[in-house]
Amino acid sequence: MMSLQHPLLAVCVYLLLPAGQSRTVGYRDGFFYQDIINGNRNEEIYFKGVRLQVESTLPSVSASRGSSVTLPCHYRYEPELSTSRRIRVKWSWLPTSSITATLSPEAFVRETEVMVAMGNHHRSYGSFQGRVRLRRSAPGDISLVINELQLNDTGRYRCEVIDGLEDDSVTVELELRGVVFPYYSKKGRYHFNFFAAQQACQDQDATLATFEQLFTAWEEGLDWCNAGWLADGTVQYPITFPRDGCGGLNLAPGLRSYGQQHRFLHRYDAFCFLASVKGTVYFLKHPTKLNFTEAVQACASDGSQIAKVGQLYAAWKLMGLDRCDAGWLADGSVRYPITNARVNCGPPQPGVRSFGFPPLSLKSGVYCYQ
Numbered sequence: 001m002m003s004l005q006h007p008l009l010a011v012c013v014y015l016l017l018p019a020g021q022s023r024t025v026g027y028r029d030g031f032f033y034q035d036i037i038n039g040n041r042n043e044e045i046y047f048k049g050v051r052l053q054v055e056s057t058l059p060s061v062s063a064s065r066g067s068s069v070t071l072p073c074h075y076r077y078e079p080e081l082s083t084s085r086r087i088r089v090k091w092s093w094l095p096t097s098s099i100t101a102t103l104s105p106e107a108f109v110r111e112t113e114v115m116v117a118m119g120n121h122h123r124s125y126g127s128f129q130g131r132v133r134l135r136r137s138a139p140g141d142i143s144l145v146i147n148e149l150q151l152n153d154t155g156r157y158r159c160e161v162i163d164g165l166e167d168d169s170v171t172v173e174l175e176l177r178g179v180v181f182p183y184y185s186k187k188g189r190y191h192f193n194f195f196a197a198q199q200a201c202q203d204q205d206a207t208l209a210t211f212e213q214l215f216t217a218w219e220e221g222l223d224w225c226n227a228g229w230l231a232d233g234t235v236q237y238p239i240t241f242p243r244d245g246c247g248g249l250n251l252a253p254g255l256r257s258y259g260q261q262h263r264f265l266h267r268y269d270a271f272c273f274l275a276s277v278k279g280t281v282y283f284l285k286h287p288t289k290l291n292f293t294e295a296v297q298a299c300a301s302d303g304s305q306i307a308k309v310g311q312l313y314a315a316w317k318l319m320g321l322d323r324c325d326a327g328w329l330a331d332g333s334v335r336y337p338i339t340n341a342r343v344n345c346g347p348p349q350p351g352v353r354s355f356g357f358p359p360l361s362l363k364s365g366v367y368c369y370q
């Protein structure tokens, strides 16, 4: 640990901070204070024996798209102060896309502001405007409440307190609950470069899954023997039952990774992630079976839309949709969702069964989304 004999060192540390992150320089009112980086790399700042501490009860929080979420954070002084100091609270955010897009950590990534509050004044920024507030349920409570969560709100949030002399912060990770599903092109297996995979997921109302999301899906039993792109540009696939042709029998269950692949030249399938959806997916009651054109119209006549693949997966995974009838989906594939595996409804595990992309003239049922 650096000790108090080296105040000038502390000043240098401050001056070396990148522009935009500059803080009060460590010399003020004739007192030095210093930035001590402890073993956990958490910054703790001491000033005249009083220490500002910013803490969170949870390192990460997960919530559903469209819902509200609270990112816990509170601050206190040690020892407690007899008179309160005027503080400024700042919440900032590093989107998941920047975290995963950056190979070499931190250095080039800038957090963006979410909200700044001082006394009764507060201000929110960008797409957070009008959607965020501080909870303030108790003294020192500066938890951030975010309403109407969007897919792109995920990432690392920093809760920071500045009182003019001191500054401390903590980070909380925000994840969205949802479902990961493998997706491949109408044209067949291994047709997507990275950008086409991104687009394919978007067309299913989803995004490319992150490593963490695929890992969670694997823990929950996803087994898929075709490699797909992830949001960080790596290509991987989840194996629960080791077998030949899927990394072999000698490899333990887990995620098989091909590492980073060339985003333009290399082609694979995609792993998409969809956070829970507000609407419902249902199998349309209809007297006859339908070709694809008729299926699209039948949903429209029922006041809804033909469901997307992601929506069917979300309904299966998050709402337990279980139906042993094949149905058209918006991308021209035919599938059905099984929660309770049974005879004549596919393999003995739950899952969304797929018949791939049959001719559009095939007569089938249809899944609609409302």
Ligand SMILES: *[C@@H]1O[C@H](CO)[C@@H](O)[C@H](O)[C@H]1NC(C)=O
Pocket: 127, 150, 152, 153
């Ligand atoms: C997040 O998505 C919303 C709508 O889906 C959009 O309005 C907003 O600009 C996006 N924010 C960012 C930072 O991309």
Ligand SMILES: *[C@@H]1O[C@H](CO)[C@@H](O)[C@H](O)[C@H]1NC(C)=O
Pocket: 291, 292, 293, 294, 360, 361, 362
């Ligand atoms: C579906 O059937 C209708 C007649 O009911 C026909 O006009 C249409 O071309 C068919 N579409 C396809 C894709 O076969």
